[in-house]
Amino acid sequence: MADLKSGVNPLFLREEDLRQGMELLFCGWRDFAGEPDPLLARRQLGRAHHRAVYFIGRHPGITVGELLSILKITKQSLGRVLTQLVTDGLVVQLPGARDRRQRCLKLTATGEALERELTETQRQRLARAYRTAGAEAVEGFRQVLLGLVDERDRNRLAGAPAPQAPQRR
């Protein structure tokens, strides 16, 4: 298995470095994503709800289809979560102006409050990590992660972190 270490290839491509990166990614995500779990449990919600609320908050007016392509889950899975969020009064669905088939999603005031509360713990964790690592490290962090995501999503993530839903409206 000791195949790569012989090479004079760039240091950061060694087997061991890649392994370490994978593990960091696993643990980083594990602890980051798990942070709001207690808060969610208190409201009978799960991570799926958090993800939906987060992206709706970030892209007010986003359609279900757009949300699906971000979350990469099926309509049905999202539908369940969305139904609960609507009946709980955290999200509203408005028929699209341009295309009335669409349901444009927005957070209610309550939904926004929840989103802020949930994300706050994560924001703090990330901010701490950013502060400790420094601005240059943050830039590297971004670049590597950007290279990790599928081509399709790079545009949305890379340049303009659009605060509202992209192109269509």
Place this chain on the structure above:
Amino acid sequence: MADLKSGVNPLFLREEDLRQGMELLFCGWRDFAGEPDPLLARRQLGRAHHRAVYFIGRHPGITVGELLSILKITKQSLGRVLTQLVTDGLVVQLPGARDRRQRCLKLTATGEALERELTETQRQRLARAYRTAGAEAVEGFRQVLLGLVDERDRNRLAGAPAPQAPQRR
């Protein structure tokens, strides 16, 4: 650096930057973790099995307890996975030399082959991201992720990526 002039304000701790980081983390993990799913499905395994196989491969002789503390799941959940891996002939359990209550876990030859196959796709993805971003970015990537994980796990991840099982916590 490639810092966009959009942010005129001093720090990189702006709301927007943090949000972008969260989204990158989500998408990066989503695509990275999902990569081996087709391979797993073909063998009737799930991500849970991959995680177990990965960490056993990385820390041969790791005990069940240590594995639990890495994965942060319950005994029961891990037990199910482990039982299947053992009956499938991918993992063996050996009584600990020092403490015979322990079951030290190791991959069989078949298990190692599977591990390599599963991780290979991810390795390639990560290597590509590393190559594109450059060595400096990789260092930043590591630092930020390290700051993201809980205190407890930093030691294992930070300095020496210990090839054998680390000391107990």
Place this chain on the structure above:
DNA sequence: ACTTTAGGTCAGCCATCGTGACCTACCCTG
């Protein structure tokens, strides 16, 4: 007008992870 397609829903299945209780086997200390 009729078909196609995008967006969305309903019903039901399955894998994973969780909790709580309880068990064996083993280690350590008095």
Place this chain on the structure above:
DNA sequence: CAGGGTAGGTCACGATGGCTGACCTAAAGT
């Protein structure tokens, strides 16, 4: 050796969150 603590396993059961398949409605294409 007794007794308590620890490592690991097990059983029953429930919740979550994915999935497929069938189906609906509204718009678009021809």
